Amino acid sequence: MAQSKQGAALDRKKLLADPIMVTTIVLLITFLTLFVLYPLAILLVDSFVGDGSFGLSIFKRIFNMPSFTKAIGNTLKIGFVVGIASTLIGLLFAYVEVYVRMGKLTGGLFKVVSMLPVVSPPFVLSLSMIMLFGKAGIITRYLLHIYDNSVYGYWGIVIVQTLTFFPVCYMMLKGLLRNIDPSLEEAARDMGASRFKVFTSVTLPLILPGLGNAFLVTFIESIADFANPMIIGGSYDTLATTIYLQITGAYDKPGAAAMAVVLLCITLMMFGVQKYYLEKKTAATLTGKASRARMLIEDKSVRLPLTILCSLVASFVILMYICVPIGSLFPTWGYSFFPFTFKWYQLVFTRYKGFKAFKDSFVLSFISAPITALLSMIISYLVVKRNFKGKGFIEAVSMLAMAVPGTVLGVGYIRGFAGGVFHTGFLEELYGTAAILVIVFVVRSLPTGTRSGISALRQIDKSIEESAYDMGANSFKVFMTVTLPLIKDSFLSGLVTSFVRSITAISAIILLVTPQFLLITVQINEFAEKGSYGLACAFATILILITYGAVLLMNLFIKHFGTSKALKED
Amino acid sequence: MEKVKKGVRLDHISKIYKDPKTDKEFYAVKDTSLDIEPGSFVTLLGPSGCGKTTTLRMIAGFESPDEGEIYLGDEPINELTPDKRDTAMVFQSYALLPHYNVFDNVAYGLKLRKVPQAEIKERVSRVLGLVELEGMESRMTNQLSGGQQQRVALARALVIEPSVLLFDEPLSNLDAKLRVTMRTEIRRIQQEVGITAIYVTHDQSEAMALSDNIIIMSKGVVEQMGSPQEIYYHPKNEFVADFIGEANFLPGDYIGKPGKTIVLRPESGYLADEGGLPCKVVLSAFMGSYQNYHVMVGEHLVKLQEYNPKNKKIYNVGDECCLVFEEANVHLLEA
Known part of the structure; x- marks a missing residue:
């Protein structure tokens, strides 16, 4: 069938007849290549030829550093433990929500817990951990009278990361459990299985791939996490912090590049397994929707212990989050708590240029959010609705960005853009500007936005857009008048999510920010490291207020201008 | 315009x-x-x-x-x-x-x-x-x-x-x-x-x-x-023939046209006591506007619909009778 080329050639011709579409695709591919692939590629180049000759000499050098090999071990160990703990706690929460009749209070607690990690900066839990359980911790020192408790190190990181990441597992597993057809479990009960037996022989096997999925997602998040190990890790270094120190402390850029390659390999491997093996399996075992509502467990002997346990965990998490705003009001951290004072806030805005920090963070995130949201919607549109060469590339690379830890990306940008592209001086002026910070924000938030855009677009019947196309609208018109209005909600939430992600980001940005920009997260990190927890808490509190405000604003917006409303009115 | x-x-x-x-x-x-x-x-x-x-x-x-x-x-x-x-x-x-x-x-x-x-x-x-x-x-x-x-x-x-x-x-x-x-x-x-x-x-x-x-x-x-x-x-x-409407296929030998296939629409034939191809009724059902028959002609199953069944003789399962149709009402295909 040699002539099958004609159809492809015609498709190409039709595409070329659409200049806006072609320009968009070309720009997208350029953007992704330049700002996702190239920085990673340059890391490889750097680590193989960084000291003049091609070879493994740099890898030999870093693997001979005891601090590095130890960091690998530490990172994997933490990732593993945090992955398992988060998955289990997440499963408990999901199971209780889907299977057990809950009171209003517990339901409310669950909702707050699922939303907190979205709106809060990554290191909030670390701060409150130190405040509650540290040497001068409110609980350890003043309630339990333990004077030498150390939260820094392995346990600190594990606890903080678990509490940070388990809500993600909870949300993932909740969706899976909801999709199990209750009649499967009822059939097993009917044949004489106890509730526990049903759980182990029906429910568990069905969601096993989902559990693996949740574990790997958390694992990747954990080993990519920079902020928490930085603040609460103490001398217990992970890969992310080691790489950071290798650059900022030892000024060993090729070494850091090689380390980043090692970290990237680990996350990519996990990501590959998760994406191409587990995700498919999950979809295969749980396809259909539940046929009808599930009979909730009313039995007190099951209900009470489970709800109490979950409520306790949830309350504890909420307490941890509340600690930070309260801590910002203490006159002297760890020594005197009353009377509450606003002096840290005063200091933030007078001596520590707080206003500039908020302005810089806010403006940069405010610029990058719409870019990210629009870009991710365009990518999802192209991936879901259109057919062209290079589509696979666009999809793969924008998803790849999800598996790249911020620290790795940061090192890649330093190596890739500090002397211009390939050290030729091309685009040299980019480095150190606001533009590159915005680009990092965009690249870091793109995968989440794209994923939600893709799932929103899959819900829309392909023929709706085809009909507009058929009526005489070109691709641009179709996108603007049909696609975008139909996924307005997803667009708005993508807008806010990327704003929140950007304003709370630290891992990549801390490596790239130059002194002319003051970013809140970087400030918090600095003050926390110096031990000025009052200031760190004050900064963090204002940050939480901003992000929370943004989310509230979004919900208000969706409620009033969302798609569902527009469809209801006459 | x-x-x-x-x-x-x-x-x-x-x-x-x-x-x-x-x-x-x-x-x-x-x-x-x-x-x-x-x-x-x-x-x-x-x-x-x-x-x-x-x-x-x-x-x-x-x-x-x-x-x-x-x-x-x-x-x-x-x-x-x-x-x-x-x-x-x-x-x-x-x-x-x-x-x-x-x-x-x-x-x-x-x-x-x-x-x-x-x-x-x-x-x-x-x-x-x-x-x-x-x-x-x-x-x-x-x-x-x-x-x-x-x-x-x-x-x-x-x-x-x-x-x-x-x-x-x-x-x-x-x-x-x-x-x-x-x-x-x-x-x-x-x-x-x-x-x-x-x-x-x-x-x-x-x-x-x-x-x-x-x-x-x-x-x-x-x-x-x-x-x-x-x-x-x-x-x-x-x-x-089969896709548009219903059709029965019989070898042309039955009407002396070997090498052809007879296409018989269900409404184009009827049952009688004598005068056509001998057959045996295997299904007979009253459908309101017509009587639905399945009959075996040799080893061929033929489906018939006889309209206005009220005034016609009804054959029952097991009855031996004859399938009658006119050549002008059937279509011949090259087999």
């Missing part, structure tokens, strides 16, 4: 798809040539997977043919994108824009063509009158019934005055009764406007009721093209 009517011509069109599982290529449409006359109503009819929808989508421009050329009137249109083709499609799922009301849905194509505001208003209200949806302009599409939504979809396609209207199984989402009403409507409007229409369906009664010409497709190939009568009474092969 009277428009010159245009026909559609397919010149040796093929479309090749890849089976995603086996990675093997196959012809979804194979070497198909059609000549659709201006102003006629033509139906592409066939079982699912026969290539009828692919053919329609190639005419609309959503798919590109791998071989051959498509002409609209005299103009080759292979290279035109759907928005540049003078065709308008009515989709199976209606595909109305859910964020627009009825008026905006219908006006969408006119706005894209930069038609002046006043003329848009005038044309939209005229076409809404044609599909009998006056006064519904400000309704959102999800407040309409399935039949009304389909009328909006039709109005939207008509209002831009395309050279060709394309229908992709537009009635399959409606209930049976509404389907019958709507197909009469579609035929009425098509004749009123005098537009060329190409209609895809797998429902033979729809095809019969609507079309000037029916094109029967199977496995990517056109089996026969002709008027409904032609196709019913003179099917070219067993597939067409």
Whole structure:
């Protein structure tokens, strides 16, 4: 069938007849290549030829550093433990929500817990951990009278990361459990299985791939996490912090590049397994929707212990989050708590240029959010609705960005853009500007936005857009008048999510920010490291207020201008 | 504004798809040539997977043919994108824009063509009158019934005055009764406007009721093209005979024509005590307007429908009798 080329050639011709579409695709591919692939590629180049000759000499050098090999071990160990703990706690929460009749209070607690990690900066839990359980911790020192408790190190990181990441597992597993057809479990009960037996022989096997999925997602998040190990890790270094120190402390850029390659390999491997093996399996075992509502467990002997346990965990998490705003009001951290004072806030805005920090963070995130949201919607549109060469590339690379830890990306940008592209001086002026910070924000938030855009677009019947196309609208018109209005909600939430992600980001940005920009997260990190927890808490509190405000604003917006409303009115 | 009517011509069109599982290529449409006359109503009819929808989508421009050329009137249109083709499609799922009301849905194509505001208003209200949806302009599409939504979809396609209207199984989402009403409507409007229409369906009664010409497709190939009568009474092969209406096949030897196959429609034969081919009744059921028989002629099963059974002799299962038909009422195929 040699002539099958004609159809492809015609498709190409039709595409070329659409200049806006072609320009968009070309720009997208350029953007992704330049700002996702190239920085990673340059890391490889750097680590193989960084000291003049091609070879493994740099890898030999870093693997001979005891601090590095130890960091690998530490990172994997933490990732593993945090992955398992988060998955289990997440499963408990999901199971209780889907299977057990809950009171209003517990339901409310669950909702707050699922939303907190979205709106809060990554290191909030670390701060409150130190405040509650540290040497001068409110609980350890003043309630339990333990004077030498150390939260820094392995346990600190594990606890903080678990509490940070388990809500993600909870949300993932909740969706899976909801999709199990209750009649499967009822059939097993009917044949004489106890509730526990049903759980182990029906429910568990069905969601096993989902559990693996949740574990790997958390694992990747954990080993990519920079902020928490930085603040609460103490001398217990992970890969992310080691790489950071290798650059900022030892000024060993090729070494850091090689380390980043090692970290990237680990996350990519996990990501590959998760994406191409587990995700498919999950979809295969749980396809259909539940046929009808599930009979909730009313039995007190099951209900009470489970709800109490979950409520306790949830309350504890909420307490941890509340600690930070309260801590910002203490006159002297760890020594005197009353009377509450606003002096840290005063200091933030007078001596520590707080206003500039908020302005810089806010403006940069405010610029990058719409870019990210629009870009991710365009990518999802192209991936879901259109057919062209290079589509696979666009999809793969924008998803790849999800598996790249911020620290790795940061090192890649330093190596890739500090002397211009390939050290030729091309685009040299980019480095150190606001533009590159915005680009990092965009690249870091793109995968989440794209994923939600893709799932929103899959819900829309392909023929709706085809009909507009058929009526005489070109691709641009179709996108603007049909696609975008139909996924307005997803667009708005993508807008806010990327704003929140950007304003709370630290891992990549801390490596790239130059002194002319003051970013809140970087400030918090600095003050926390110096031990000025009052200031760190004050900064963090204002940050939480901003992000929370943004989310509230979004919900208000969706409620009033969302798609569902527009469809209801006459 | 009277428009010159245009026909559609397919010149040796093929479309090749890849089976995603086996990675093997196959012809979804194979070497198909059609000549659709201006102003006629033509139906592409066939079982699912026969290539009828692919053919329609190639005419609309959503798919590109791998071989051959498509002409609209005299103009080759292979290279035109759907928005540049003078065709308008009515989709199976209606595909109305859910964020627009009825008026905006219908006006969408006119706005894209930069038609002046006043003329848009005038044309939209005229076409809404044609599909009998006056006064519904400000309704959102999800407040309409399935039949009304389909009328909006039709109005939207008509209002831009395309050279060709394309229908992709537009009635399959409606209930049976509404389907019958709507197909009469579609035929009425098509004749009123005098537009060329190409209609895809797998429902033979729809095809019969609507079309000037029916094109029967199977496995990517056109089996026969002709008027409904032609196709019913003179099917070219067993597939067409069996697909349109019901058909019994008997070897020609029974009427002294060896090498031929007799196509006997269920209503063309009847049972009698003597005078035809000896047979045995294996099923006899009263269906109201007719008596349904299955009889065995030798090893061949023949299905019969005898209308007005009230005044006829009813044969029961196990009865031995004769199958009678006249040669003028059957069609002969080369076996």
